[in-house]
């Protein structure tokens with residue numbers, strides 16, 4: 001073979017390999033059904049704010065399309081009927097999880113419910129979560145949620161010196177939802193934003209959201225990168241250890257309280273310890289299940305309340321309407337209670353609109369298919385990642401008039417809870433998709449909605465929420481790759497009327513029975 005021929009052959013070979021690496025693969029099943037259409041290239045990761053490029057593809061390729069991430073096929077679902085048909089009606093096939101390197105293999109190692117494949121272990125863990133989080137069980141936590149919402153508003157009122165000093169609400173809101181989750185999970189709470197557990201637990205949640213974007217880590221899609229000891233991989237391993245240390249110490253504490261004969265309030269760990277043998281729960285199972293509640297349940301809810309606070313300064317008209325409703329229904333001599341919820345349709349509508357406009361997860365949590373499937377003449381192979389594209393679903397012009405406008409009025413006649421709404425037969429009638437879909441739908445919906453309602457209604461009852469001059473909260477960019485929270489911002493919380501202080505301080509409420517202050521406890525944090 002002369003040099004020229006060798007050179008040409010090598011060039012052709014390299015070009016062939018290169019093109020195989022960057023061009024999409026056209027898969028078909030035995031009957032010739034093609035995979036859903038999609039962009040012509042493969043990607044090692046998608047750039048920051050992937051929802052923007054995905055939405056452009058929705059406009060181009062329609063209600064269902066496919067994307068190759070390295071050698072892994074993703075199918076993106078953008079229209080309510082398609083989501084219903086695949087994730088709900090064919091849930092037996094589309095309820096597993098893909099084995100992401102960072103989230104599923106490194107940090108959660110297939111645990112914490114959310115990373116568990118669709119199998120008997122998932123069924124067992126999900127049953128436990130459903131029991132703790134069912135609407136009926138949530139009634140039992142109402143006194144705690146009520147108390148924590150009061151403490152949230154009161155600490156904001158005093159620590160901002162009645163509206164004089166602007167505040168970054170992240171720590172306050174973070175502690176509010178963390179305390180709720182600590183009560184539900186461990187039967188305990190923290191005493192102040194300076195508590196070591198607040199300082200330790202909130203950053204762990206943030207680190208998890210930064211490390212686990214469904215599109216953002218090249219290491220998830222390019223296998224050889226998984227063998228290299230990168231900084232990201234070390235961060236993932238450290239985070240797992242931190243989860244085990246922090247929440248392991250908390251589980252141990254509940255066990256000690258129970259062993260010493262203390263009457264620990266009903267909580268997740270109490271149930272886990274009761275079912276430990278019967279359900280064959282390992283120590284790691286228990287630590288990871290509590291991590292799912294304390295981290296997954298806190299960050300998402302806190303993000304939603306922070307988005308609400310970030311949105312309000314640029315929507316004085318919305319605040320005025322909410323204030324009028326609150327004055328009419330609740331008055332100024334008391335604050336709104338959980339019982340007021342059905343009579344505050346505009347406040348409820350604000351909560352739904354925040355979840356639509358600023359879902360804490362634009363891509364929910366991806367599902368995965370177990371077996372080959374054909375839908376509308378398109379082939380979806382086994383082990384395909386099924387992506388619920390909340391961004392496109394929430395900006396669908398057919399479902400929402402002026403979808404990019406923040407307009408709570410669109411939900412004014414919607415008196416269903418999110419859990420009820422998700423069960424409607426016409427998927428176009430569902431309020432929003434922030435809690436996911438199908439068999440893996442968020443089991444925390446009832447408690448999350450109650451927490452958000454209490455915080456939002458009381459913030460509106462107590463304050464006019466305004467921007468710091470020259471520093472409006474940013475509504476376009478955000479922090480996190482899977483869960484998203486606003487970039488750090490400050491607001492002025494100006495008491496709305498002269499009875500706010502008197503009502504907030506009227507009585508020193510008692511901590512709901514059995515909850516102990518963590519200040520008094522040696523947490524043995526590693």
Ligand code: HEM
Nearest residue numbers: 113114297300301364365434435436437440441442444448
């Ligand atoms: C605004 C608040 C919340 C939002 C937006 C939210 C959203 C989600 C989403 C999108 C999923 C994935 C659903 C799917 O795979 O289709 C999920 C799963 C989950 N959520 Fe939530 N969530 C919130 C609050 C909570 C709370 C308060 C808890 C617990 C107390 C919780 C516990 C869970 C668990 C355990 C899963 C895993 C379910 C499974 O894989 O079977 N979430 N959530």
